[in-house]
Each structure stands twice: as structure tokens, then as C-alpha cells.
Amino acid sequence: MSDASVYVHIPFCKSRCAYCDFTSFTSIGMISDYTSALIREIKKASETQSRLRVPTVFIGGGTPSLLLPEQLIQIFEALRSGFEIDENAEITIEANPGTLSESFLKAAKDCGVNRISMGVQAWQPRLLEILGRIHRQKEVTESADLLSKLGFDNWNADLMMGLPTQTTDELFESIDVMKTLGAKHLSCYSLILEDGTRLFGDVRSGKYRMQTDEQDREMYRSMTEYMGKLGYHQYEISNFAYPDMECRHNLIYWRRKPYIGFGCAAASQVGNRRYKNTASLADYISGVSAHCEEETISVREAEKETVMLSLRLREGITDEKLLKKLAPYTKPLTDGGFMEHSGKALRLTKTGMDVMDEIIVRLWEGLDAIS
Numbered sequence: 340m341s342d343a344s345v346y347v348h349i350p351f352c353k354s355r356c357a358y359c360d361f362t363s364f365t366s367i368g369m370i371s372d373y374t375s376a377l378i379r380e381i382k383k384a385s386e387t388q389s390r391l392r393v394p395t396v397f398i399g400g401g402t403p404s405l406l407l408p409e410q411l412i413q414i415f416e417a418l419r420s421g422f423e424i425d426e427n428a429e430i431t432i433e434a435n436p437g438t439l440s441e442s443f444l445k446a447a448k449d450c451g452v453n454r455i456s457m458g459v460q461a462w463q464p465r466l467l468e469i470l471g472r473i474h475r476q477k478e479v480t481e482s483a484d485l486l487s488k489l490g491f492d493n494w495n496a497d498l499m500m501g502l503p504t505q506t507t508d509e510l511f512e513s514i515d516v517m518k519t520l521g522a523k524h525l526s527c528y529s530l531i532l533e534d535g536t537r538l539f540g541d542v543r544s545g546k547y548r549m550q551t552d553e554q555d556r557e558m559y560r561s562m563t564e565y566m567g568k569l570g571y572h573q574y575e576i577s578n579f580a581y582p583d584m585e586c587r588h589n590l591i592y593w594r595r596k597p598y599i600g601f602g603c604a605a606a607s608q609v610g611n612r613r614y615k616n617t618a619s620l621a622d623y624i625s626g627v628s629a630h631c632e633e634e635t636i637s638v639r640e641a642e643k644e645t646v647m648l649s650l651r652l653r654e655g656i657t658d659e660k661l662l663k664k665l666a667p668y669t670k671p672l673t674d675g676g677f678m679e680h681s682g683k684a685l686r687l688t689k690t691g692m693d694v695m696d697e698i699i700v701r702l703w704e705g706l707d708a709i710s
């Protein structure tokens with residue numbers, strides 16, 4: 340029996356956030372048809388491949404907390420009958436404040452969900468307004484209270500930094516509040532302004548101004564330091580956790596382990612093959628769930644991905660064969676204080692993290708130079 344993690348995409352949201360360019364739709368009347376299509380896809384996959392052992396499951400979105408409890412239960416019934424989900428599997432559901440109900444969480448608990456990831460993004464109403472989020476502070480505290488009442492003590496809050504008009508003190512305040520509410524894990528990503536989003540238009544029209552790269556970097560440095568002071572250790576460039584509370588599912592991606600994705604636009608990677616489902620909701624629901632994009636990853640591409648993903652992690656590059664190949668190119672970086680040895684692994688130093696992209700390009704060029 341081989342191992343693969345499972346991702347299930349629920350691409351529906353009450354409304355589009357101002358910065359969002361993910362695959363998500365506001366046609367929530369279609370969730371029922373979508374759930375049926377999802378279950379068909381899960382059943383078909385489990386019938387056509389050897390039985391898989393699943394160490395982690397992640398139900399992401401979109402806003403999975405828009406599912407009705409019975410829809411969630413049906414999805415888990417299909418997953419559990421098709422796959423061997425580990426007894427101690429990490430099972431996460433993403434949820435957005437303002438959409439989380441007690442009945443949903445109770446159903447999630449019954450399905451074996453043991454981790455919640457909440458899209459909080461910021462604590463300050465002004466910033467939530469800029470981001471076009473549907474929730475305000477009250478919904479965040481109510482959701483956190485519900486999690487605690489129902490015994491979900493392993494939960495993450497997604498936060499954003501580098502927002503127009505955001506100060507470092509405001510970011511610290513958001514972190515403080517999440518800690519007080521009980522978050523054991525914090526993800527903190529810089530805002531990326533995507534062409535075609537509402538926020539893109541707001542910035543172009545001069546309504547808001549983005550932070551400069553230097554301001555964003557400065558905020559990042561202060562944030563990582565502050566997280567450490569509060570006991571959240573950095574295990575990935577944008578992810579922080581109390582000891583042993585790292586997200587095991589995301590580590591699967593960063594360590595290039597196999598995963599299978601179900602749902603509209605979901606991606607899968609098994610061995611040297613990667614494929615993606617259609618991003619058209621209508622096609623997906625009508626059964627065109629065949630992988631619409633497929634690629635075979637060459638050994639060199641796999642090595643380059645390993646470099647890029649491993650350097651995001653505090654554990655660094657652990658693949659001994661790869662480290663041997665890279666040695667002539669990593670030596671100047673360790674000598675220059677950009678990389679350091681940690682046991683048998685090689686990772687970025689704090690200085691190296693600031694120039695991660697350049698280091699990745701340099702190591703890729705090194706790999707390309709090896710015939």
C-alpha cells in the first residue's frame with residue numbers, strides 16, 4: 340500500500356475578497372451539485388488505483404465552512420471508504436470567520452477533523468475593509484470561542500502583512516490577539532497584488548498605496564522576531580507554530596511527498612507525474628473531471644523544486660545526493676554567511692532568507708551547469 344496525502348478543494352465563497360485571484364465562485368447554490376461531483380471523483384479514483392494510506396487530509400478553499408454538515412459527512416464517507424486514512428492522521432478544514440457554525444464544527448469533529456485553519460488576515464476593521472473581507476472582530480472572537488467550546492485546540496490563523504496603510508504595530512496586535520484567542524499556529528504571508536483584482540484597481544486609481552519592498556522586508560523581519568518572542572517558532576518562511584504543532588499536510592508539499600487533489604482546479608503529484616483538474620466549475624460538475632493538465636517532471640526539474648521548497652523550510656535541504664551535487668555552489672554561500680549546516684542538512688541563515696530568491700537562482704544555475 341502506498342502513501343499519499345489528500346486535498347479536497349471547495350471553491351465557494353460568500354463574496355470575493357478584494358485581493359483574491361484563487362479559484363473560487365460565489366454561486367453557492369451549486370454546492371450541492373458540486374458535492375455530488377466531488378464524491379463521484381473520489382469514488383472513481385479509489386476504484387482505479389491501489390488502496391492508498393493517507394497520513395494527512397486537507398479540505399481547503401474557497402470556504403469549506405460553507406458546506407452543510409451533511410455534505411461534509413458525505414465527503415468524508417467517500418474518503419474513508421476509498422482510502423485508508425491513518426488513525427492519527429492530521430485532518431484540517433479551512434474556515435472563514437462569519438461562516439463557522441456549531442453544527443458544522445460538530446459534524447467536522449464526528450468526521451475526525453482535528454485541525455482548523457481560519458482566514459483571519461488582520462484584526463483591524465480598517466484593514467479588513469481594504470481587503471474586502473466579510474468578517475469583523477466579533478466574528479473572529481465568536482469563531483475562536485466555538486473552537487474552544489468544541490475542543491478544537493489545534494488551530495491556525497492566516498494573517499497578512501504588507502497591506503496598504505498597515506503598521507508593524509498593527510501586525511503585532513493581530514498576532515497578539517490570535518495568541519490570546521488560542522491559535523497554536525500562525526501563517527503570515529505578504530500581500531501580493533494580482534492583476535485583475537478589485538484591490539489592483541484600487542491601487543491603480545490611487546485609492547491605496549502598496550508598501551515598498553523595503554517596508555515589506557522590514558515588517559517581515561520584525562514579524563519573525565516577534566513571533567519567536569511569543570513562542571511561535573519559524574519552521575517555514577511564512578509559517579510559525581508552537582512546538583509539535585507544525586502543519587503536517589503543508590510539510591508534505593514542501594518535502595515533495597505525494598498528494599492527490601480532488602475538486603475543481605485541484606492538483607495532484609504522484610512520483611514524477613503532476614496533474615490538475617479543470618478550473619471550470621461547469622465542466623467539473625458535468626463530469627469533465629479528467630485531469631486537464633498533465634506533466635512529467637524530469638529529474639532535473641525535481642531537483643530544482645526540491646532546492647526551492649527545502650530552502651523555504653528551517654530544516655533546509657536534507658537530500659544527501661543533492662547536497663553533494665550542489666557542494667561547489669553552496670560553499671561560497673556558507674562562507675558568505677548566507678547558508679549554514681544543521682546536522683547533515685544545509686539551510687538558509689537569517690541573512691540568506693532575505694535574499695532567498697537570488698540563492699535559489701544561483702543553485703539552479705549550478706544544477707544546470709552539471710551535465
Ligand code: SF4
Nearest residue numbers: 352355356359363401
Ligand atoms: S475567502 Fe479566500 S478564497 Fe474566498 S474570496 Fe476571500 S481570499 Fe478568495
